[in-house]
Amino acid sequence: MTTAANHLDIEARDRIKEIICDILEIEPEEMTDTSRFKEDHEADSMGAIEILSQLERVFGTDIDQAELSRMVNLAAVVTVVEEAIAAQSDPAN
Amino acid sequence: MYDDERAPRRVVITGLGTVTSIGLGVTAFLDGLRSGRSGVKPITAFDTTGFAHANGCEVDDFDPADWIHRTEPAELGRATQFSIAAARMAVEDAGLTPGDLRERKVLISVGTTDAESRDLDLLVGQQLEHGPEQLDHRVVRRAQAGRLSSGIVRELGLVDVEALTIPTACAAGNYAIGSGFDAIRDGDVEAALCGGADAVCRKTFTGFYRLGTIAPEVCQPFDKDRKGILTGEGAGILLMESLDSARARGARIYAEVLGYGLSCDAHHPVAPDQDGLARCIEVAHANAGVKAEDIDFISAHGTGTHANDVTEAGAIRQVFDNPPPTISIKSMIGHSMGAASALASAACALAITEDFIPPTINHRETDPECGLDCVPNEARPARLNVVQNNALAFAGNNAVLILGRYEEAV
Numbered sequence: 001m002t003t004a005a006n007h008l009d010i011e012a013r014d015r016i017k018e019i020i021c022d023i024l025e026i027e028p029e030e031m032t033d034t035s036r037f038k039e040d041h042e043a044d045s046m047g048a049i050e051i052l053s054q055l056e057r058v059f060g061t062d063i064d065q066a067e068l069s070r071m072v073n074l075a076a077v078v079t080v081v082e083e084a085i086a087a088q089s090d091p092a093n
Numbered sequence: 094m095y096d097d098e099r100a101p102r103r104v105v106i107t108g109l110g111t112v113t114s115i116g117l118g119v120t121a122f123l124d125g126l127r128s129g130r131s132g133v134k135p136i137t138a139f140d141t142t143g144f145a146h147a148n149g150c151e152v153d154d155f156d157p158a159d160w161i162h163r164t165e166p167a168e169l170g171r172a173t174q175f176s177i178a179a180a181r182m183a184v185e186d187a188g189l190t191p192g193d194l195r196e197r198k199v200l201i202s203v204g205t206t207d208a209e210s211r212d213l214d215l216l217v218g219q220q221l222e223h224g225p226e227q228l229d230h231r232v233v234r235r236a237q238a239g240r241l242s243s244g245i246v247r248e249l250g251l252v253d254v255e256a257l258t259i260p261t262a263c264a265a266g267n268y269a270i271g272s273g274f275d276a277i278r279d280g281d282v283e284a285a286l287c288g289g290a291d292a293v294c295r296k297t298f299t300g301f302y303r304l305g306t307i308a309p310e311v312c313q314p315f316d317k318d319r320k321g322i323l324t325g326e327g328a329g330i331l332l333m334e335s336l337d338s339a340r341a342r343g344a345r346i347y348a349e350v351l352g353y354g355l356s357c358d359a360h361h362p363v364a365p366d367q368d369g370l371a372r373c374i375e376v377a378h379a380n381a382g383v384k385a386e387d388i389d390f391i392s393a394h395g396t397g398t399h400a401n402d403v404t405e406a407g408a409i410r411q412v413f414d415n416p417p418p419t420i421s422i423k424s425m426i427g428h429s430m431g432a433a434s435a436l437a438s439a440a441c442a443l444a445i446t447e448d449f450i451p452p453t454i455n456h457r458e459t460d461p462e463c464g465l466d467c468v469p470n471e472a473r474p475a476r477l478n479v480v481q482n483n484a485l486a487f488a489g490n491n492a493v494l495i496l497g498r499y500e501e502a503v
Contacts, residue, residue, distance in 0.1 A: 046304075046362055053303060065305045 108187025108332030110179035150325030150427030170209035204265025205431035208238035266435030267492035288435030290328035314421035325427025329435030352381030358489035395421025434484035
């Protein structure tokens with residue numbers, strides 16, 4: 001269950017954007033919440049894996065590699081990171 | 094046109110040295126190939142805590158002192174130890190002594206992916222734990238790629254020799270054998286010890302793991318349920334000489350090196366390019382003077398990743414109207430990186446000599462997208478005249494080697 005408490009604050013969202021822009025070698029103003037990494041920013045599979053591993057390091061969480069298929073734009077990545085953090089703090093895990 | 098002095102020489106393989114996870118030495122390796130032995134077990138080279146799965150194909154019965162007599166084994170990294178051991182095996186298997194080689198002009202050419210990265214792992218660990226001033230001097234000195242070839246020179250006491258380490262990653266074994274073929278063919282050297290060596294290390298396992306390409310349990314090339322590679326290790330060194338030199342000393346000839354092809358398409362850091370590989374196969378056929386229909390079986394790169402196997406099968410179908418049986422010994426020995434295509438070349442030479450095609454083990458159902466006869470699970474008797482050994486490496490470094498049966502003219 002993802003509750004409002006699991007939503008990332010602005011600072012964390014900016015950090016995610018910074019990480020992705022850095023890896024894709026683009027300026028932050030070129031990226032919107034819905035601009036697509038692959039189609040709009042020329043990301044390839046290596047870039048996607050780099051994004052995933054950097055997020056794991058910065059947020060101290062595990063993200064399943066299967067989530068890569070969902071991580072197509074900034075909004076989707078924020079959701080995946082929120083879910084990963086939520087799953088980690090879920091006592092059922 | 095060549096004058097008689099400069100006519101290109103024919104090149105043959107007369108000695109094989111193999112350090113593998115399914116057997117040390119050519120007899121054990123041959124037995125493993127014929128019986129479809131699996132080298133897979135849990136990795137012990139480093140602490141695998143934190144990885145969801147960590148199987149590999151390590152060489153676990155190797156005592157360097159059995160093979161290395163003139164050098165202190167502790168002064169050598171693990172990949173160098175493998176390389177030297179395989180070279181000594183190859184010399185003995187060819188019925189030669191180090192003294193015989195000292196009287197000849199020799200090329201040593203060893204391909205590698207990681208060289209002594211296992212030592213680099215160790216040094217990084219030491220630096221993190223104790224600081225750079227506490228690095229183990231002996232390990233620092235031995236952690237050099239050049240040692241993979243110069244170590245052979247030192248151990249065999251060679252004098253008139255060139256030593257190359259060729260760092261073209263997972264295709265490096267074939268590159269090295271190709272360099273030896275050229276050197277003998279052109280008359281630059283009289284004998285060559287060529288192949289590849291690598292040792293399992295944390296860095297490479299982690300890299301492949303992070304790419305999502307490590308199989309949880311076994312390597313299943315061309316299977317519809319394949320899940321990736323297993324990292325392996327070892328060394329394969331071939332002793333090559335000119336046909337005239339082999340015949341003059343009455344040597345046993347495993348096979349003739351007919352030619353090879355290289356293509357560096359630089360298309361992508363990790364994704365193989367089908368057209369680049371197809372071009373490489375065509376170059377190899379042209380260089381060896383054979384046609385696609387002459388090839389009796391293909392030893393594939395066949396890593397067991399989704400991308401490799403489907404791309405490689407596509408390239409083969411692009412070149413061959415009717416692809417011959419296409420197998421992957423990585424199903425048995427895992428991916429031994431720079432040693433991989435050298436050990437596959439040794440397997441091809443043995444297949445020609447012993448009249449069989451090695452199997453692709455761990456096979457349940459062929460992926461229709463690959464659609465090749467991969468000689469599943471059981472070796473197959475076959476009379477082979479011409480065989481092809483594929484090697485692909487990251488960044489589009491492809492190398493394809495063609496070997497042929499040598500028959501005395503009647």
